[in-house]
Amino acid sequence: MGSFSLIHWLVVILVIMLLFGRGRISDLMGDFAKGINSFKKGLNDGDTPPAPPQVTNAPRTEAKSPVEDARG
Template sequence: MGFTSPWHWLILILVIVVLFGSKRLPDAARGLGRSMRIFKSEIKEMGNDGGTDSAQQPPQSAPPQISAAPTTQDDQAQSGYTQQGNQQQQPDQRA
């Protein structure tokens, strides 16, 4: 049967009026209308902006690749690193 019966609609409208009150219903409907209008205008703007943005933006080039220079044991010794886990050596601070 569903909500196709006029009695179901009448009961539903009566419940809404009782819950929200007759003074707040016009304000709620007005706010809903404004929200729908803003939503529709934003959707139209997104559709218009989507086509023009891709034509105006130049294609992005790939970032330059940085190749890592091979390190030798001498380079690691000078920088204070050992081969075991690249742990930094602490200088002996005994006086």
């Protein structure tokens, strides 16, 4: 008497499907899966050391020293 029979579970599933619809449940499960993947990616990113900054070589300009400017 304390447990539900197969008929009870089918009725519960039918009511849930009527309330939320098939598309809504699949959207929720897709969002849930994306959240789990994002969480796992965040955990994995914390384990790797940060990448060193990229150094770009800027073109050099010849700058005159203050002594050269005074001379002329």
